[in-house]
Amino acid sequence: MRLDQLYQEIILDHYKHPHGRGLREPFDAEAHHVNPTCGDEITLRVKVADGTVDDVSYTGMGCSISQAAASVLYELVKEQKVARSLEITDAFTEVMTSRGDVEPDEDVLGDGIAFAGVAKYPARVKCALLAWMAFKDALARAGEPEKVEK
Amino acid sequence: MATFDVARIRADFPILSREVNGHPLVYLDSGNTSQKPRQVIDAIRTHYERHNGNVARSVHTLGTEATEAYEGARGKVGRFVGAPAEEIVFTKNSTEAINLVAHAFSVRATDERFRLGPGDEVVISEMEHHSNIVPWQLLCERTGATLKWFGLTDDGRLDLSAIDEVITERAKIVSIVHYSNIIGTINPVATIIARAREVGALVMLDGSQSVPHAPVDVTALGADFLAFTGHKMCGPTGIGVLWGRSALLNAMPPFLGGGSMIETVMLTGSTFMPPPARFEAGTPPIGEAIGLGAAVDYLTGVGMEAVQEHERRITAYTLDALATVPDVRIVGPRSLEDRAATISLVVEGVHPHDVGQILDAEGVEVRVGHHCARPVCVRFGVPATTRVSPYLYTTTDEIDALIRGLYTVRKVFA
Numbered sequence: 328m329r330l331d332q333l334y335q336e337i338i339l340d341h342y343k344h345p346h347g348r349g350l351r352e353p354f355d356a357e358a359h360h361v362n363p364t365c366g367d368e369i370t371l372r373v374k375v376a377d378g379t380v381d382d383v384s385y386t387g388m389g390c391s392i393s394q395a396a397a398s399v400l401y402e403l404v405k406e407q408k409v410a411r412s413l414e415i416t417d418a419f420t421e422v423m424t425s426r427g428d429v430e431p432d433e434d435v436l437g438d439g440i441a442f443a444g445v446a447k448y449p450a451r452v453k454c455a456l457l458a459w460m461a462f463k464d465a466l467a468r469a470g471e472p473e474k475v476e477k
Numbered sequence: 478m479a480t481f482d483v484a485r486i487r488a489d490f491p492i493l494s495r496e497v498n499g500h501p502l503v504y505l506d507s508g509n510t511s512q513k514p515r516q517v518i519d520a521i522r523t524h525y526e527r528h529n530g531n532v533a534r535s536v537h538t539l540g541t542e543a544t545e546a547y548e549g550a551r552g553k554v555g556r557f558v559g560a561p562a563e564e565i566v567f568t569k570n571s572t573e574a575i576n577l578v579a580h581a582f583s584v585r586a587t588d589e590r591f592r593l594g595p596g597d598e599v600v601i602s603e604m605e606h607h608s609n610i611v612p613w614q615l616l617c618e619r620t621g622a623t624l625k626w627f628g629l630t631d632d633g634r635l636d637l638s639a640i641d642e643v644i645t646e647r648a649k650i651v652s653i654v655h656y657s658n659i660i661g662t663i664n665p666v667a668t669i670i671a672r673a674r675e676v677g678a679l680v681m682l683d684g685s686q687s688v689p690h691a692p693v694d695v696t697a698l699g700a701d702f703l704a705f706t707g708h709k710m711c712g713p714t715g716i717g718v719l720w721g722r723s724a725l726l727n728a729m730p731p732f733l734g735g736g737s738m739i740e741t742v743m744l745t746g747s748t749f750m751p752p753p754a755r756f757e758a759g760t761p762p763i764g765e766a767i768g769l770g771a772a773v774d775y776l777t778g779v780g781m782e783a784v785q786e787h788e789r790r791i792t793a794y795t796l797d798a799l800a801t802v803p804d805v806r807i808v809g810p811r812s813l814e815d816r817a818a819t820i821s822l823v824v825e826g827v828h829p830h831d832v833g834q835i836l837d838a839e840g841v842e843v844r845v846g847h848h849c850a851r852p853v854c855v856r857f858g859v860p861a862t863t864r865v866s867p868y869l870y871t872t873t874d875e876i877d878a879l880i881r882g883l884y885t886v887r888k889v890f891a
Contacts, residue, residue, distance in 0.1 A: 329498065329838060330834075330835060330838040330889070333834065334831075334835075334889055339889075339890070364846060365829075365830055365845065365846040365847070365861055366846060366847045366851065366854065366860045366861045367830075367860070368860070388828075388860045389828060389830070389860065390828035390829075390830035390831050391827075391828060391830075391831050391890070392830070392831075393830075394828075448834070451830070451834070454830065
């Protein structure tokens, strides 16, 4: 059944038991993103030290895809170098916007590979990307603009 | 009145025989846009195949036929709501109809009824579609007038307990939704109109969700303006309607400027046509208007009382069936009293996007989100809802499919 591709166990697990959820101090920058068509929202904070993403904290409301994507983001970018976290963001974005044509690399995306099925549902791609766009935005606000531009 | 036979109605709608994701289509999103009967599709095709020409300017045969069909549609739409043709203005949609009226108000309006400035008030409600909020917010920004609104009660009704404080002597226009697009409430517009009359304010009703589903007669309603849209009443997209009292339309300035709305154009200034032409600048949506005329013929043939009765049966069935599904909560009126067929629901612990996706996998098409009525979601503390909006072609079997789908939703997210 096609639905299984979308609602993989990994996604439902992250939705029911989100990792790193909640807004924490200290933080360098905060971004608030909404999906105007459906009302999904996320507020996301980043703490950067010595070029490393020390913490990503977030709160929000939305569908399982958007909330699980935030949980996976936390797992993947926390304690990564900023440049590396942006490479991961780009890899995730590429998979999501590929309409299912790009094979995700598990070494880079970890649990994020579960979202490959979402790429086949154009209406849901924005849900999966909400937290990731907020993360990129928060990094820019934290003064990592030249890296975000790439 | 002919007997209502839903199977016969369904046979008129070609799309209802298709499948979605391997299941028979169960279309429960008519509040978003309705499906179209063959009679409407055929009328549009016949226009383009046989009679296409521009309107109101051609001496040739095709132009004359197109003009007759376009103006004929205006007459049909007028009769459908009990109004003379000259009080029917064709617009793009309800949104444009509301904007048209909002733009008639200004600080420098020559007619006192449309003069609006600091100290004056515009009244709406918390139940409005964004299209009946934003034009008035913009108007208040332009003029310095104050926007006020009725709140909602816990059971999804307009809170009219302080009606005399909300609609005061300072009110110039009250614009209220007739049937809520998100929670299905039928509003007591007579009470609101009576209060507006006391203070001399004009009244606009958003009939986008009432005109398609019930007999509406503008004389009986007693408002000054009524907006509705073709695509929610078996007609095509791109055609909406503003009904307005002649005396008011005559007092209103043009909205968009251009061809068809002028009498004489000089480089030093222009004079304008009387309504409705004054408000229909440029080549209008001719095929769409003709399609709407056919839609009105179709609905009249079925009978709006019959449509209303059928939807009432479906609503009763749906409310009863939803009450049996654990963790499903209805947002808005839970009884049949003063409620239309549109039902918003929440499945506890599952976001509406996920509900909609799982239902779609079973061929059940509903709308999820805030339904362009975000203040209602905020009022009831939900980010979004799942909305079921039946129409004259909806069957109880389809409601059963919805209920089965809701059980699947609970299973996936158990």
